[in-house]
Amino acid sequence: MKRTALAKADCPVARALDAIGDWWSLLIVRDAFDGLRRFGDFQKNLGIAKGMLTARLRKLVDAGVLEQVAASDGSAYLEYALTKRGHDLFPIVVSLRQWGEAHLYARGEPHSVLLDQAGQAVGQLVLPSKSGRPLSWADTKVRKVAARRR
C-alpha cells in the first residue's frame, strides 16, 4: 500500500512530517545549511543512492524548501539553494542536533558542534510564552481543531 498521506492533516506536526519528515530530506537540508549546493556534493557527503537523491531534491524543490539556481562558479551547471522556507527549517535541525548531542553520545565521544560567529557554542533552544517566560512541555497543551482528520 501507499505510504499514508498526512498532507491534509489538522496537525501542523503531521503536515511538516509529510513534507520533510523522511530519512534523507532533513540530512540534505542540514548539508545545505553547511554550505553544500551541488548534486555531486550531496551525493558524496551523504552516500545516498543517486536515484534517491534525485527524487528527494525534486521533492524539496516542489515543497519550496530548495530552489535551483545558476552555479555560483559561472559553469553551466545548476545548484540547489535553500529558500526562505528552507532557512526556516533551522530550528528543526537545531532541535534534532541538541537532542542528539544530549542523548546519543557517550561521554567524551566527539561530535560536530554548532557555533556562533564568535566561535562560541550556542545555547539551548527556548520556547517563550507570549510574555517571554520560558515554557516546558508541562506548561503547554494543544487545542485541537473541531475534529476532522487525524
Add this chain to the structure above:
Amino acid sequence: MKRTALAKADCPVARALDAIGDWWSLLIVRDAFDGLRRFGDFQKNLGIAKGMLTARLRKLVDAGVLEQVAASDGSAYLEYALTKRGHDLFPIVVSLRQWGEAHLYARGEPHSVLLDQAGQAVGQLVLPSKSGRPLSWADTKVRKVAARRR
C-alpha cells in the same frame, strides 16, 4: 538493501534522525505529549497498521524515549509513557509544528494550536547565544569532527 545506518555518525542530527526520524515515531511522540498512553489509542488516533505500531513502540522503548508502565486505571494492561529523554523531544515537535503552521496552511485554514496554561498561544522558538542574544541560521556555523564518517 538495508536502510542506511546513521547511528554511528559524527553529526548529532544524523544520529537523532536514525533514532526517531521516521514517519511514525514523531507522530507517536506527539500523541504521547497530547496524553495518549495505550496501544489502542495510538492505533486509532494515527490509523497506523498494528504491526507497524508494535515495531515503532518497541523501537521507541529500546531508544529510551518511551517506557512501559502499569495502566493508570488499575487494569492489567500496560501503558506507554514518555521518559525524560522522551520529554526532551519537545523542542523537536514544537519546531516541526511551528514550521508547519507557518508554511503548510492556507490563510484561514484551521489547525491545532499550542497554548500555555493560561490559554495563550506560545511564542516562536529562540536559539540564544551563550550571552542570550537570539541567533539565526546566518549567525552560526558547524565545527566538524576530524572526519571519519558522514
Add this chain to the structure above:
DNA sequence: GCAACTGGTCTCATTATAAGACCAGATTGA
C-alpha cells in the same frame, strides 16, 4: 460464563530504498 475488548502476531501484496550500470552534455588538458 461468555461476548466483547486489548494488545498484540503473522501473512500477503505493494511500495520504497540501495547499489550500481549506463548515458548525454559540459569541461579540461595536451
Add this chain to the structure above:
DNA sequence: TCAATCTGGTCTTATAATGAGACCAGTTGC
C-alpha cells in the same frame, strides 16, 4: 581540437519496509 573525465542525472534489479487485515490468547464487563 578532440579525447578523457566530470556532472547530473536515468534505469534496472534485488532487498527491505509498509499497509491492510486475518487471527489469537489473555482480560474485562455483564
